[in-house]
Amino acid sequence: MHLTKEEEEALDGKYGRALALAYRVLVAIGEATEAERLVNVNWAHISGVNYNTIGDAGINFLEDLVKDESAKVMIKATLNPTGYDPNKSEEIDSEFLEKQSRINKAYEKLGVTLSYTCIPYEAFDINQFAKKGSYVSVAESNAAIYVNSVVGLLTNKESAISALASALTGKAPLSRLRIKENRNAKLCVEVKYEMKDELDYGLLGYFAGKLNEDCIAFEGIKQESIFSNEPNSVANVKALCSALGTSGSVGMFTLSYRKVKERYEFNKIEANKIKDELSNADRGDVILFGSPQLGLNDLSRLSNMLMGRKFKKRCIAFCARSVYMKAKKIGLVDKLENSNVSIYCDCCSCLTPLITKDKYDSVITNSVKAAYYLRNWNKVDVCLASMKNIVENESI
Amino acid sequence: MKVYKCRVIVRGFAEGNPLISNKPINLLTIDENGFINDFTSSLKGLSVSNKVLIFPNAIGSSVGAYRLYALKTKNKAPKAIVCTKNTDIITASAAALADIPLVDKVENYEDMLSMMNENRVVKVDAYKGLIEIVS
Numbered sequence: 001m002h003l004t005k006e007e008e009e010a011l012d013g014k015y016g017r018a019l020a021l022a023y024r025v026l027v028a029i030g031e032a033t034e035a036e037r038l039v040n041v042n043w044a045h046i047s048g049v050n051y052n053t054i055g056d057a058g059i060n061f062l063e064d065l066v067k068d069e070s071a072k073v074m075i076k077a078t079l080n081p082t083g084y085d086p087n088k089s090e091e092i093d094s095e096f097l098e099k100q101s102r103i104n105k106a107y108e109k110l111g112v113t114l115s116y117t118c119i120p121y122e123a124f125d126i127n128q129f130a131k132k133g134s135y136v137s138v139a140e141s142n143a144a145i146y147v148n149s150v151v152g153l154l155t156n157k158e159s160a161i162s163a164l165a166s167a168l169t170g171k172a173p174l175s176r177l178r179i180k181e182n183r184n185a186k187l188c189v190e191v192k193y194e195m196k197d198e199l200d201y202g203l204l205g206y207f208a209g210k211l212n213e214d215c216i217a218f219e220g221i222k223q224e225s226i227f228s229n230e231p232n233s234v235a236n237v238k239a240l241c242s243a244l245g246t247s248g249s250v251g252m253f254t255l256s257y258r259k260v261k262e263r264y265e266f267n268k269i270e271a272n273k274i275k276d277e278l279s280n281a282d283r284g285d286v287i288l289f290g291s292p293q294l295g296l297n298d299l300s301r302l303s304n305m306l307m308g309r310k311f312k313k314r315c316i317a318f319c320a321r322s323v324y325m326k327a328k329k330i331g332l333v334d335k336l337e338n339s340n341v342s343i344y345c346d347c348c349s350c351l352t353p354l355i356t357k358d359k360y361d362s363v364i365t366n367s368v369k370a371a372y373y374l375r376n377w378n379k380v381d382v383c384l385a386s387m388k389n390i391v392e393n394e395s396i
Numbered sequence: 397m398k399v400y401k402c403r404v405i406v407r408g409f410a411e412g413n414p415l416i417s418n419k420p421i422n423l424l425t426i427d428e429n430g431f432i433n434d435f436t437s438s439l440k441g442l443s444v445s446n447k448v449l450i451f452p453n454a455i456g457s458s459v460g461a462y463r464l465y466a467l468k469t470k471n472k473a474p475k476a477i478v479c480t481k482n483t484d485i486i487t488a489s490a491a492a493l494a495d496i497p498l499v500d501k502v503e504n505y506e507d508m509l510s511m512m513n514e515n516r517v518v519k520v521d522a523y524k525g526l527i528e529i530v531s
Binding site for chain 1: 405406420422424425428433434435436452453454455456457458459460461462465466468469470481482483484485486487488489490491492493498500
């Protein structure tokens with residue numbers, strides 16, 4: 001990969017240790033993805049915040065990084081969820097609180113906007129810092145797929161480290177999904193299954209993600225069922241993006257399927273196979289919504305389904321802080337809390353310290369992504385069901 | 397013994413027993429001791445620790461990169477990584493950060509895999525771009 005003189009100098013350490021490390025990472029991913037050069041990016045979204053994901057090694061790395069004067073973000077940089085809601089931290093142990101606070105402080109010192117959200121596309125007006133068609137660097141997998149496929153920004157499915165490197169340098173390799181021609185699908189999933197709700201889109205995403213291509217097409221999905229502002233559509237596309245990001249390396253999807261020759265079929269058998277693999281309980285001790293975090297649409301969708309009924313057991317809904325503030329203003333938070341929904345901000349279902357095997361044997365969720373990580377990491381059993389079914393079965 | 401040419405992504409040199417997988421790995425499911433914990437994977441229970449990890453690519457969580465770095469700080473990371481498909485960004489960034497030799501695009505990699513088992517010793521020269529099955 002060609003580097004400019006200034007980039008070479010930065011790689012050699014002329015501008016500080018942090019920038020040298022950032023360029024080392026960019027060169028490695030540039031070589032791996034066969035980039036000819038680096039391009040300027042307008043926005044980076046960084047993952048690797050929750051203490052349960054990056055651990056002590058991550059803290060030590062970040063704290064060491066910020067000791068260097070060159071460790072400052074050069075572009076708008078937003079941040080993935082942290083491990084807990086500071087306003088509802090009673091259940092979190094003191095060691096976790098202390099360690100999470102060190103991580104948050106390190107990112108603050110880097111100059112990152114402490115947004116603590118995995119849905120920057122709903123929590124922010126992204127258009128303010130990245131116009132359609134511009135290069136960005138997004139690590140959170142659901143958000144990378146969403147901004148590529150729905151918003152029309154250009155990013156690869158970045159890692160926590162590569163998005164951080166982009167934030168520090170304002171650059172990213174010109175490769176793969178940052179090149180227009182590569183944004184045409186190479187394979188197509190023919191959906192031959194009646195897609196009823198967001199859970200079906202999650203199962204589809206998990207199936208398609210395993211096909212391991214940069215860009216895939218779907219045939220048999222109606223445009224309005226994923227690309228409209230209608231609440232069900234928003235829920236469907238978020239479920240699709242997050243599940244795609246969980247099971248593979250897909251970074252984008254499209255509904256332009258006509259010219260794609262390589263084809264796979266998603267049918268009832270495939271859907272059931274995935275559901276059987278991920279869902280190993282027929283009940284749950286606690287209900288979780290929010291992986292990815294809920295937006296305003298999702299909260300009003302939940303409230304409309306509940307219609308004043310109350311959940312019989314603990315229900316946690318994770319959402320972005322900015323979403324919570326808007327929901328509070330319009331009375332949505334009060335409505336949901338009256339229905340026994342506890343709304344947690346700044347964190348999400350994935351690797352949450354709120355769910356441990358000591359407290360719960362099983363969890364009910366509508367998120368395929370949450371199901372995968374709750375079973376793998378939190379070691380609890382999972383019952384997968386759609387939001388509608390959960391409301392019907394678990395509220396009175 | 398046989399030598400295979402490959403492309404260098406992160407330079408370095410390593411020798412060890414291989415852990416061979418024909419399936420991608422979500423690195424976030426590797427625990428702090430290097431064991432793969434993914435209940436959906438046929439590799440569940442195997443350890444990447446101090447092995448030459450030979451696999452197609454990483455999948456899933458963008459935070460998986462930190463998991464390899466954490467293993468490195470405890471001397472439990474793979475000694476080297478060989479990607480048999482296109483190296484992905486998660487693996488490349490983690491290897492660059494953790495200084496783990498990383499190569500891909502192995503010439504005749506199917507032949508190499510057929511010669512390989514977990515008792516063999518593999519040498520990865522991620523300066524010259526060579527993989528040698530030593531014994």
